[in-house]
Amino acid sequence: MTTNLSRRTLLKALGLGAAATLVPALTRAEALPHVVVVGGGFAGTTASKYLKMWGGTSVEVTLVEPNTTYVSPILSNLVLNHQRTTSDLSFDYTHHSTVYGINMIHDSVNAIDKTNQVLTLHSGTTLAYDRLILAGGMDFVDIPGLDFDKVPHAWKAGSQTNLLKDQIDAMQDGDHFVMTVPASPYRCPPGPYERACVVADYLKNTKGFVNCEVTVLDANSAITVEAETFGAKFTEYGVNYRPNIVISSVDSDTRSITFSENGGATQTLDAEVLNVIPNQKAAKIVFDAGLNSGNWAPVNPLSYESTQATNIHIIGDSQATAQPKSGHMGNSQAKICADAVLRSLNGMDLNAAPKTNTACYSPVSATHASWLTAVYEYNASTQAMQLVPGAGYPAAGAPSTENYSQMFNWSGNLFADTFA
Missing domain, CATH: 3.50.50.60 (FAD/NAD(P)-binding domain)
Structure with missing residues (x-):
């Protein structure tokens, strides 16, 4: 509307x-x-x-x-x-x-x-x-050592998407998929969490892998949107979710990422597939x-x-x-x-009173999707767009096959x- x-x-x-x-x-x-x-x-x-x-x-x-x-x-x-x-x-x-x-x-x-x-x-x-x-x-905000030809972001769709798909397709049971979530604000708030679910479901339920690990390194202090939905799916899929991450560098040749967690000492994580979505x-x-x-x-x-x-x-x-x-x-x-x-x-x-809206359906598997919507209106007092009461991110739908359709x-x- x-x-x-x-x-x-x-x-x-x-x-x-x-x-x-x-x-x-x-x-x-x-x-x-x-x-x-x-x-x-x-x-x-x-x-x-x-x-x-x-x-x-x-x-x-x-x-x-x-x-x-x-x-x-x-x-x-x-x-x-x-x-x-x-x-x-x-x-x-x-x-x-x-x-x-x-x-x-x-x-x-x-x-x-x-x-x-x-x-x-x-x-x-x-x-x-x-x-x-x-x-x-x-x-994107630069990250030392990050080469998108080797470590795709796949956040601008096209060749990057196909590169990440090919890398996922080449995974073997027991391999490690690591992806990052940028600090807010960034394009498509539910998108990184949606991606983690889609990949975890694909590895587990389509490829039949039982020993693959999916790790999500989030720059934010918690899941930024649809926290209940994505949190539940992460638990179901066994996704290793880690918030409060600050990335120091990436070794694109070895597909390893160096970062700190909760302000602690730096550590390095290796992956067979590394999907880094930088801050924006x-x-x-x-x-x-x-x-x-x-x-x-x-x-x-x-x-x-x-x-x-x-x-x-x-x-x-x-x-x-x-x-x-x-x-x-x-x-x-x-x-x-x-x-x-x-x-x-x-x-x-x-x-003098424009309204905008956003809506999004997020696939969390090959058959189920959730949804959310938000409506914004101009506030003359603050001269800013604000959420219309009752129409913010709580206006969301749980994953279902109907939502997928x-x-x-x-x-x-x-x-x-x-x-x-």
């Missing part, structure tokens, strides 16, 4: 009947306002789509994304137990260019000139913008443009405009609001942002709303 300016409402506010097909051009003599969106994940792709759905020919929209195909991290843990493939989770941008009239540029950004409002791309192309939306996702921060483009404060990018949640620069909006994983970092939330924020950009370009007031309905709807 995202509260934003619907297309019908926008048309009405601009003086058009509900049957009108397009928003009229803005009353300005120069070329149409140009909105450039950088990043083709759930947030950026949704923003570009809804800008054109609601703005029609009154706005030019360009989506800059280096890859021609996006692999969804949502459901990607199911690649590890062979329930899905990365091809099943791959999406292109055909509809964005052919159906919505979005300019697609497969390139990366080298620099942002905030004063003159110009992007320079890797190819040397320059793009002038009236509004810029950055949806670059997240980046805003995307590199945010840091390069000086739009961060600490590890994340502060924004005005009424519009997602950066508090560090005018006419630049930041949505998805990089933003610094208290909202979770998830694909569903990125999709929800994108609509608020698209709404705000169109309102601003048309000289209209921003929506519903997981694909939820994800299918989200995929369609973003990419179709």
